Amino acid sequence: MSAFFSYLVHGIAVGCGFALIASGLIIIYRVTRVVNLAQGMFAVLAGLAAASLLDAGLPHGLAEVIATLAAATAGLITGVVAIGKRGTHPEASLIATLGVGIFGYALEISVWGDQPRSFAGLSGQLELSDFQVSKQYLLIIFVTLVVFGGLELFFERTYFGKALTACASNPKAARLVGIEVTRMGLFGFTLGGALGGVAGVVLTPLSPVSYDSDMPLFVNGFAAAILAGLKQPVLALAGGVALGVAEAMVAGYAKASYQSSLALVLCLVILVAQAARRPALQVADQ
Amino acid sequence: MIAVEDVVVRYGSATALDRVSLTVGAGEMVALIGANGAGKSTLLNAISRVVPTSKGVIRIRGSFAHVPEGRQLFSDLSVDDNLRLGAFRSGDRQTAWIYELMPELERVRKQRADSLSGGQQQMVAIGRGLMARPDVIAIDEMSLGLAPKIVQAIARQLAALNESDGLGVLLVEQSARVALSLCSKAYVLESGRLVAEGASRDLANSCLVESAYLGSPLEEAT
Numbered sequence: 001m002s003a004f005f006s007y008l009v010h011g012i013a014v015g016c017g018f019a020l021i022a023s024g025l026i027i028i029y030r031v032t033r034v035v036n037l038a039q040g041m042f043a044v045l046a047g048l049a050a051a052s053l054l055d056a057g058l059p060h061g062l063a064e065v066i067a068t069l070a071a072a073t074a075g076l077i078t079g080v081v082a083i084g085k086r087g088t089h090p091e092a093s094l095i096a097t098l099g100v101g102i103f104g105y106a107l108e109i110s111v112w113g114d115q116p117r118s119f120a121g122l123s124g125q126l127e128l129s130d131f132q133v134s135k136q137y138l139l140i141i142f143v144t145l146v147v148f149g150g151l152e153l154f155f156e157r158t159y160f161g162k163a164l165t166a167c168a169s170n171p172k173a174a175r176l177v178g179i180e181v182t183r184m185g186l187f188g189f190t191l192g193g194a195l196g197g198v199a200g201v202v203l204t205p206l207s208p209v210s211y212d213s214d215m216p217l218f219v220n221g222f223a224a225a226i227l228a229g230l231k232q233p234v235l236a237l238a239g240g241v242a243l244g245v246a247e248a249m250v251a252g253y254a255k256a257s258y259q260s261s262l263a264l265v266l267c268l269v270i271l272v273a274q275a276a277r278r279p280a281l282q283v284a285d286q
Numbered sequence: 287m288i289a290v291e292d293v294v295v296r297y298g299s300a301t302a303l304d305r306v307s308l309t310v311g312a313g314e315m316v317a318l319i320g321a322n323g324a325g326k327s328t329l330l331n332a333i334s335r336v337v338p339t340s341k342g343v344i345r346i347r348g349s350f351a352h353v354p355e356g357r358q359l360f361s362d363l364s365v366d367d368n369l370r371l372g373a374f375r376s377g378d379r380q381t382a383w384i385y386e387l388m389p390e391l392e393r394v395r396k397q398r399a400d401s402l403s404g405g406q407q408q409m410v411a412i413g414r415g416l417m418a419r420p421d422v423i424a425i426d427e428m429s430l431g432l433a434p435k436i437v438q439a440i441a442r443q444l445a446a447l448n449e450s451d452g453l454g455v456l457l458v459e460q461s462a463r464v465a466l467s468l469c470s471k472a473y474v475l476e477s478g479r480l481v482a483e484g485a486s487r488d489l490a491n492s493c494l495v496e497s498a499y500l501g502s503p504l505e506e507a508t
Contacts (some may be wrong), residue, residue: 162367163374166360173358176334176351177414178375 005131005250015244016144020199021221022236024192029230030168031188035095038078038101040214042196042244046071047204051117068197075193079186108211120204140202151233223263226270287312288422293342295332302476304327310422313452317465320475326458327355330424348421355426357411359402368399368410369407384413387443405436422454429461441468466490
């Protein structure tokens, strides 16, 4: 029972990280119709940057915020490359995000080398009845809930959030009422970068990151995003947590090496099932 | 005020508009009629800068709103949100006056736009255009798919706004009967070229318009 609870909490915490990455993917996809293949890179960049800033003596909190802002800036740059030229087809933009991701690899190797880096998160355990829970896990869950609560309020209660939804719903009509759809897309990329950055700074204390950690993070985030139908960021929370828990259980009760295959298998199953009805990525367009 | 002068729009090698000129003066109600594919929507899209022009000049004095063909609502959002987003440029997001103008929308204000009937959706689309507080509103295929009773109701509202606020209207219609009855001036577009223009009353009696767009009463009835 104790092992099960431990796997469960670990899975929920890691799944929250996946959900943060997925929410960034969904926001970018909704506004621009572009699947951002550089999404995992934002998390890696923020994780590596936070580790360096903490090494340089910056206090916790400030280092993570600066690292997240760096990821948001990377998101904006990715957006400029991918959709900055008006009329760029989403498929061309997708390839552009792949290019930015590969450039990110090179940049990260030149700055941080190829060795994994990490930093200490929140230390200590919290006693819950007979169980002990790492405070870092609780921090991840808390941060994720705050972020998703903020996203929900932003999209449901603010005029700017509604304008973003309008761009996703009908870009032509959005242009006709005066909304700058490309600017909104760039904002979507920036927000997506920030969400990837938050995922990076909360997950790095659990698992060291290196330049090539972006692909597993992307695959897990993408699996959570398509579990949510690439539509609602909030649904990605459920998708991410379900995936995180499933992976933790597989790693705990079966074999750790099967864990990384789970998201890929899940992606394949969902995409094949959707493609059987319609082209997979157009499902979310409806 | 809108002034379109010798505008040419090309899609690749195809010419969609060929030296088209048109004006909508302040407080004027103007109809643009023509068959499907004549270039009417292209002209509106050119005025809205949605499609680029190859030649010619388009001048807009004052504010302009475009209600596109097919309503093009934000289907994920409520009626109220759709209307408020219409004010993205003007900034005045108070929707009460639209509900006064179109009381039928008030009871569905919280509903998603895609759950409405065709007539209600058309009202939302026009209401969203009006929220921009335009000097001229261009409406593409206002009557398409709507019952005559609803078309008449919307037409009455537009006429009332024209009368009270001096709203200019550019009405793009396949249904020439509706357009000519509502507007004082009309243009006839055929295969991307203007083939006739003048007072609606005169055009309604012209052989060209009568035979091509108005048909016999029997045809209209069927």
